[in-house]
Amino acid sequence: MKGAADGALADPTYRRYLAARTVAMAGNALTLVALPVLVYRLTGSATLTALIAAAETAPYLVVGLPAGALVDRWHRRRVLVATGAASGLALLSVPLADALGVLGFPYLLGVATVVSTLFVFADAATFGVVPQMVGRDRVASATSTLVTVGTAIGLVGPLVGGLLVTTLPPALVLGLDGLAYLAAAAITARLRWPGSETVPDVVPGRRLGAEVAEGLRYLWAMPVVRWLTVLGAGNSLAGGAVSGLLVVIGVEQLGLASDSPALGWLFAAGAVGTFVASLALPRVQRRFGVGLITTSGFAVGLVTLLTLSLTTTVLAALPLLAVLNFAMTTLIVNGIVARQVVTPDHLQSRVNTTARLIAWGGSPLGAALGGVVAGAAGTEWALRVAAVGLLASLVGALLVGVPRFPRLDALESGEAPRVTS
Incomplete structure (x- = not known):
């Protein structure tokens, strides 16, 4: 290899x-x-x-x-x-x-x-x-x-x-x-x-439900997989709210017309952040532990989202959206890579689809919650409520010891200390 x-x-x-x-x-x-x-x-x-x-x-x-x-x-x-x-x-x-x-x-x-x-x-x-x-x-x-x-x-x-x-x-x-x-x-x-x-060996007569349960048990038994997945739901909730409200933020908070070409800039700014994160992450993962990357991502995302809730100009919003998407993409891809590295080959598909299901579960909830709050109190408060998801994930990460999770190379070699939180 x-x-x-x-x-x-x-x-x-x-x-x-x-x-x-x-x-x-x-x-x-x-x-x-x-x-x-x-x-x-x-x-x-x-x-x-x-x-x-x-x-x-x-x-x-x-x-x-x-x-x-x-x-x-x-x-x-x-x-x-x-x-x-x-x-x-x-x-x-x-x-x-x-x-x-x-x-x-x-x-x-x-x-x-x-x-x-x-x-x-x-x-x-x-x-x-x-x-x-x-x-x-x-x-x-x-x-x-x-x-x-x-x-x-x-x-x-x-x-x-x-x-x-x-x-x-x-x-x-x-x-x-x-x-x-x-x-x-x-x-x-x-x-x-x-x-x-x-083709993986299949135990004769084994029911599909038992294999689904095996994937769930593995996900829960491995602290790195468990906590990056569960805490990722907070990132998903915040991301769902922002993406669902982005046009409304542009019109109601930043003062753009509903047919303004500048609305496209908001989406482009987020895509730039995602692009930069995908380029930078492999180098970052070689230097820092997956836990420190995760915890930092929650912190950066939280501060950026709260700052965005106070912003009233497009010029200020564009770099904030880029940084926010950088942080959120880093959290998502860091979690995917960590799962792929530690999960045995015969469990890869079910563990990763289960993890994605849990992580994605926050997105529609965030979009719906953001829409309700924005309708009642404005997009500024909707963004602050969405930030609670990142805050909860950050606090949870600190409480269960996520910053101590090792670098990818330690996970690959199986030498990583088993964090049992």
Whole structure:
């Protein structure tokens, strides 16, 4: 196995895998714009447009636990190929249905639900594939590179998608995403790496519920995994509130017009923070313990969010949003990498999907709570209430000894002291 200093990009198999993921993420960025535009053009309903967004997130909450356990039983590379191909065909059916005159909201709702459900299984497989492909000593490099590429696409993709839906039918743009999925599946189908053809041993007659429970027990038994996951819910709550209110913050707190191009700057500032965090994190993890990184992330996020609640100008808000997203992305990716490093291969999918389910659980709650508070008392107070999530996580981290959690290299070697809080 090559040293971590080589970085994941030194591995040609990982580079081809990254190419496949890049193609798929680029297609997704187009759908991010084209799907809600298509729904609104067909229905003229803001409620139905929002329902499509819910359909894109609900499957993780519904099937996340069993999906992780099932994928730990299956051939992970084939899961990625099958889910990619099926998603591509589902999206390609949209322009066909449009051409036949049968495209309507129920059809789009079904496609969105199918593609989002397939994503849950693909996501579970990815958690296991990356450590197996590059080795645990290069997981930080591999994961951060994926986040960096995803963030770059997140900056450019929606702009391209917005241009395309003004020149092409939105249904056709969804078809382009379908082609991207098929291309990514074709690239992945040709990949091989040590262990890629190995299927985990399954105890005959063992029930799925028992395997889900095994993942939960492991998550709870490992202090690093347990506390980074549980405390991450506070970060998720705050992040959900900010993202759900960002346009409202721009209009009501910063004084922008609802059609001002400067609203896009707020989103771009956050994306810049995410991009910088994904580039910096591998170096930071080599120097500092995952616990100190986590605790510092909560502290920086808390101070920044409270400062943002006092801000009334766009020029002041932009750097604050960049720093806030830097802190939140650092917390998220640091937790993912730590889980991938310490979790045995046969538990990767179920432990990571369970952890993501718990961590993501705070996001819809934060969005809903932020909306209620903003409606009653303004966005300033909504941000202060959201900051309570980060405060609770910071206090919790200090109480259970998270700052003492070791560096990644100690976790990789198994030499880390077992913190039993």
